[in-house]
Amino acid sequence: MEEYTFLAPLLLTIGGLIIGAILKSLLKHSRLPYTVGLFAIGIFVGVLNRTGVFQSMPELHSAVNSVANINPDLILYLFLPILIFDAAYELNLHIFKKTLANATLLAAPGLVICMLLTGAFLMGIATFVPGLESWTWAFALMFGALISATDPVAVVALLHELKTSKRFSTLVDAESLLNDGTGIVCFMLFFGAYVSGETSHTSPLVTFIQEVGISTLLGFFLARVVIWFITRINSEEMVQNSVIILAAYLTFILSQYYLGVSGVIALVAFGLTVTYVGKPRLKPQVNTFMEHFWELLTYIANTLIFILVGIVIAEKVDFSWSALGILLLLYVALNLIRFAMIMMLYPVMKRLGYGLTKRESVILTWGGLRGALAMTLALMVSYTPAIPEDIRSQVLFFTAGIVTLTLCINATTMRALLNRLGLTHIPSARTMLEYRIEKSVRENSEKYLESLKKRDALEGANWNKVESYMTSRPQEPAKNPQNQAMLPEIRLRVLDKEKAVCRQIYEEGVISKVVFLRLMNSLDELYDHDGKYPLNMRHSIFKFCQRTDVLNNLRGLPYLQNWMTFYFRERITVVYDLGRGFIILQKESLKLLNDLTSSEWVTSEQQPVLEVLRAEINDNITRMGTFIGNLAENFPKAYGHALTVKSIRMLLSNERRTVRQMVNSGMLSEKDAERLLNDIDDRTDEINSFSHTFTASFLRWLFFIKKKKIYRV
Known part of the structure; x- marks a missing residue:
């Protein structure tokens, strides 16, 4: 059995990556997001293991059990440095600077509004719904903080697949990055008291400002040190990437574990500084290598983390019909609360940066996905004996349910909603220009095909078969745009x-x-x-x-x-x-x-x-x-x-x-x-x-x- 225990994590990692590669290929022409597919596979594997299907396969059974009992801190410390840094590194800085004000509004006051309204909703229904008698305002606000932060892993992965507007996707991306950090800070304000057993006499606002400030300064300082070092070894791509990876982990561990501040905010500051200051100083070939390298790391991390979350939910969550009813109410309420928050901030947001339209507000509401981060925080709650057992199980169930519903409903219907609201509409001038380009390609292929038919060396080829591989004949748009539209x-x-x-x-x-x-x-x-x-x-x-x-x-x-x-x-x-x-x-x-x-x-x-x-x-x-x-x-x-x-x-x-x-x-x-x-x-x-x-x-x-x-x- 020692051999199986040793092999379990390795087998799971290899198996997860193989499943991810197969799924990526199968979903190439599908509308189902890749991350949702991984999540579904994780749940399926967890259900099979929970029902005893894998009992006859000790290696697989041990591997799935090792995931089901994973330490939540391991998820934070293993995956977040890669995913957060990559998300910050890939941001278009010009667009990010213009969307920063709106993203900050959503991530700071917006998250606090959602946290308060979610806590109020839970305390409200606790007065007449049986099973929630143990909930207090502290528990309700703690849950409101962990469930209000949108998950950058889920959101970024979805937007990249749907290929939405760069400006809008950057806003959602930036919000998910920033409120990820503020959400953890708000969560720790309530959760930390149960872990340490001590009551803080410092104002929550002062604590929040201190954590954000220290985290930002630490991330900025470490990034400047890294930039100073890697620019002096500008021809060593491998060494540069190794230094950046180690520095990303060091930033998170130093801030989160040793200093007790937000590792996510420190990572965001680290990633943005490296991108804004360091990236331009590197040689083009080095930047190309780094982009491909981090793309691979992110793909591996995304693949493993969504399968992992699915397995944890299937293995750990206990189901009851009464809890399911509360969960459905909570899911509807969270979407309405997020919409209300955006509407409160809308008069200001529409005047800042690129602005915000009402149609984009709807997408912003529906795109508030929850994922691995919320599950990790919920697991931390479930492993804390100082919190009552019924609260721990309910927090885990509600969080797992919201993660499942947002990934299975919001994520899968996002494409249809974008089309319905006309946010994927292509202007007539662009449609006409693309038609003429495709027509030119087709005509060039036809001329080349005729020249091939005249070559003696190719006599006897199946020209009908060859012609079937040509690009299809484009259909001319019905509307011919005016000159003013073409300009x-x-x-x-x-x-x-x-x-x-x-x-x-x-x-x-x-x-x-x-x-x-x-x-x-x-x-x-x-x-x-x-x-x-x-x-x-x-x-x-x-x-x-x-x-x-x-x-x-x-x-x-x-x-x-x-x-x-x-x-x-x-x-x-x-x-x-x-x-x-x-x-x-x-x-x-x-x-x-x-x-x-x-x-x-x-x-x-x-x-x-x-x-x-x-x-x-x-x-x-x-x-x-x-x-x-x-x-x-x-x-x-x-x-x-x-x-x-x-x-x-x-x-x-x-x-x-x-x-x-x-x-x-x-x-x-x-x-x-x-x-x-x-x-x-x-x-x-x-x-x-x-x-x-x-x-x-x-x-x-x-x-x-x-x-x-x-x-x-």
């Missing part, structure tokens, strides 16, 4: 092109990381308006470039100007690099418009739309060209330095391309290529060595002070 859609295609080119020239080393981030940020700002703003509204780009006017205004003080020019040549180099990179993007956009003109994607009646876009792009090129010319005239020494740096970048970029071409042609092995590319990367890093000094950091900060303050100095 925003083509603008978005141009922005897509600019993003792709921006990533390409960054990966080739043509532009620096700083320039890459500024260009991408300007594109994100235009994306916010869904193509309704002209392409020449690049305020952030030109505003950044115009900051060099501060130096020009000091022309009357030659010694001071020379000193500042010497130390600010990095800034002028960045501005020049930004200008040249910006012009490259605009020229590539013009090429795209020329391709659209010669293709069938845009009709002759819609050619004026392309002319409008050409005018906007040419205006960008003219303005930036004029600015670069003025830069050369006003700061000749710094401009010469910028040209030198640019020439070095182009030289190194050419070396990098040459090495990759030699690898593709078979002239160079992967191992030799890696050595050469690392050498090129090291020389590339030397270009910006000044930007990491204290002097440069101080002067950059000084440079951002408004002109009025500089004149007073």
Whole structure:
């Protein structure tokens, strides 16, 4: 039996991953979410084990029992660091910053509102429903805290599968991350008293603020230490990922166990800091490796945790008809309470960030899934002898029931609700453009097929069979959009092109990381308006470039100007690099418009739309060209330095391309290529060595002070 005990966790892990792989393949074209399928399998396995089906298979029986009796702390400490960090790491920071206010409203006051209303509901029905006589306000609010926090694991997994709007999914994602932390803090305010047996004399509000503040600072500090370390081993992808994984676990364990604050909030702060500060400093190939690596870890964690939760529910929860009736009432009440909370905050939320529509409010209500986190907290309650036994069993049953109902009802009907509310509606202009693209692909395939039929080497092929593998003939939309409707859609295609080119020239080393981030940020700002703003509204780009006017205004003080020019040549180099990179993007956009003109994607009646876009792009090129010319005239020494740096970048970029071409042609092995590319990367890093000094950091900060303050100095 010792051998079986040793193998049980390993067998379960291997079996769970095999089941997950099979299920992922089976559900590829199904509308059933992957996580719901895993959860159902977990319940099925748990029921079979509970009814004695696995008694004749000791290895499997032991494995399932080991899961059913798992320590809830193990779930927290094993899975959450991976899942929380990955969710924070994948956030689109531009969108997150604009949704942060609304997400904070939902996660802080929103969660407290839900906690209070849930507690009041339980105490209300306890007066006339038998079986709830032992409930007190402390128990009711403790349960309200653990059940009000939406589970980031369940919510994020569902939104990724449904491919909802990036803005809305980021709001839900951010809310689930933040209220996950605040929910645990509120839960521990009540639960901690039963564990320690001591009553705190500190105000709950003060305790809450202290825990959130300490957790945030700890996560930020550890992230900065990790960033400092991994940027000094920038060519060691394996070591970097190992350090980040260890740091994520260290952050959670240090805050949750040793300091007694929120490990989740510390992890969120850690993940966001690594994403915002560290990610841009890593090389493109390192970021790609990290994204794939963390995607794999998250997939494994998601697969195991939903099967695990299903097994625990099936094995641990005792069923009764009276409790089932209360559970159904509670499920309805929780959805209504969440809707009421959102409606209370709606007047404020619709004015912040991207705003919030009434239809999105409905989805936000229905998307409040509960999952592994709620079950983990409920298991912690069930393992606490200081809490009355009937309260422990009811908390576990109610939590398991709510998790089951939200995953089986809310999650499975989310797609239909999105369609019903029109949140998956595709504009007519996009539909028409996609139709023309698909039509062009089909016609190109037909021409190529005809050329294949004429080849003697392919004579005798079953051409009917070959033709059946062609893309289906698209159906033309009934409605033909007007030019005004096509304009925003083509603008978005141009922005897509600019993003792709921006990533390409960054990966080739043509532009620096700083320039890459500024260009991408300007594109994100235009994306916010869904193509309704002209392409020449690049305020952030030109505003950044115009900051060099501060130096020009000091022309009357030659010694001071020379000193500042010497130390600010990095800034002028960045501005020049930004200008040249910006012009490259605009020229590539013009090429795209020329391709659209010669293709069938845009009709002759819609050619004026392309002319409008050409005018906007040419205006960008003219303005930036004029600015670069003025830069050369006003700061000749710094401009010469910028040209030198640019020439070095182009030289190194050419070396990098040459090495990759030699690898593709078979002239160079992967191992030799890696050595050469690392050498090129090291020389590339030397270009910006000044930007990491204290002097440069101080002067950059000084440079951002408004002109009025500089004149007073």
